[in-house]
Amino acid sequence: RSEPIEAPVVKSEAAKKVKIGIYFATWWALNVVFNIYNKKVLNAFPYPWLTSTLSLACGSLMMLISWATRIAETPKTDFEFWKTLFPVAVAHTIGHVAATVSMSKVAVSFTHIIKSGEPAFSVLVSRFLLGETFPSSVYLSLVPIIGGCALAAVTELNFNMIGFMGAMISNLAFVFRNIFSKKGMKGKSVSGMNYYACLSMLSLLILTPFAIAVEGPQMWAAGWQTALSEIGPNFVWWIAAQSVFYHLYNQVSYMSLDEISPLTFSIGNTMKRISVIVSSIIIFHTPVQPVNALGAAIAVLGTFLYSQVIFPRLWMNIV
Numbered sequence: 001r002s003e004p005i006e007a008p009v010v011k012s013e014a015a016k017k018v019k020i021g022i023y024f025a026t027w028w029a030l031n032v033v034f035n036i037y038n039k040k041v042l043n044a045f046p047y048p049w050l051t052s053t054l055s056l057a058c059g060s061l062m063m064l065i066s067w068a069t070r071i072a073e074t075p076k077t078d079f080e081f082w083k084t085l086f087p088v089a090v091a092h093t094i095g096h097v098a099a100t101v102s103m104s105k106v107a108v109s110f111t112h113i114i115k116s117g118e119p120a121f122s123v124l125v126s127r128f129l130l131g132e133t134f135p136s137s138v139y140l141s142l143v144p145i146i147g148g149c150a151l152a153a154v155t156e157l158n159f160n161m162i163g164f165m166g167a168m169i170s171n172l173a174f175v176f177r178n179i180f181s182k183k184g185m186k187g188k189s190v191s192g193m194n195y196y197a198c199l200s201m202l203s204l205l206i207l208t209p210f211a212i213a214v215e216g217p218q219m220w221a222a223g224w225q226t227a228l229s230e231i232g233p234n235f236v237w238w239i240a241a242q243s244v245f246y247h248l249y250n251q252v253s254y255m256s257l258d259e260i261s262p263l264t265f266s267i268g269n270t271m272k273r274i275s276v277i278v279s280s281i282i283i284f285h286t287p288v289q290p291v292n293a294l295g296a297a298i299a300v301l302g303t304f305l306y307s308q309v310i311f312p313r314l315w316m317n318i319v
């Protein structure tokens, strides 16, 4: 008798798992493609402030078209929504441009190894700026993350200070983005997809004047000519691909946030970095020393450990 009652529950649980599995696989695949085209573009056209702006512009345009054609429902927002979104957008802009500057200076794999240290930043910010305390197991779990990142950094063959600092700043900015967006998304009526769309638009407004001030049209025009003459018309497709895939992977990640806990999200994000690190090393023939790879493996493993240790706190809604 219990079968007819249990069967739909089991089925919907299984369906949810399949749905999340599809989200994750799509998120990682889109992210790998973004990272490859982003690096190809940056190698030929080293203007990360413009490429970061173009990614946000492309996403904003895609969403405006989706709303106009009713492919996606236009969100109902008010002044309060945009006010709460503002700090999230500032942090998103800084994190995005800093990561892109980093990738313009060092190997994609190196940026992502340093970015796998994001949980350590999360704990340190919560401890020293928000005054939150954690059990010693949480601090201990940071040892392999920080140690692994440090080992990978000191043994990196093509180390560059701007590249390293860019990834570190990106980590710090994304911790603040997560803290602010937790507040902004609580009890929200806007879907994950539309939340990210609004975030892109506001970030675009914030970033554009800075991109013009730091790089500017003159540099872009000269760089564009050089890239076009070296690569040919394909260069325009690379720019289009990095911009479209940037928006799509972020959109899918925010859509999956609607379905999963922050813990599952952070595990998913770490798994994503493994696929990006491995695929970019293969595609760009990045030289890796065994000790360098060991550092990366320790850092990534440390993130898993942290996820396990932090789980009870998330469960109790403390973090």
Ligand code: 3PG
Pocket: 095, 096, 097, 099, 100, 115, 174
């Ligand atoms: C960016 O350009 O915003 C970064 O590559 C994003 O990093 P993420 O892997 O944390 O999304």
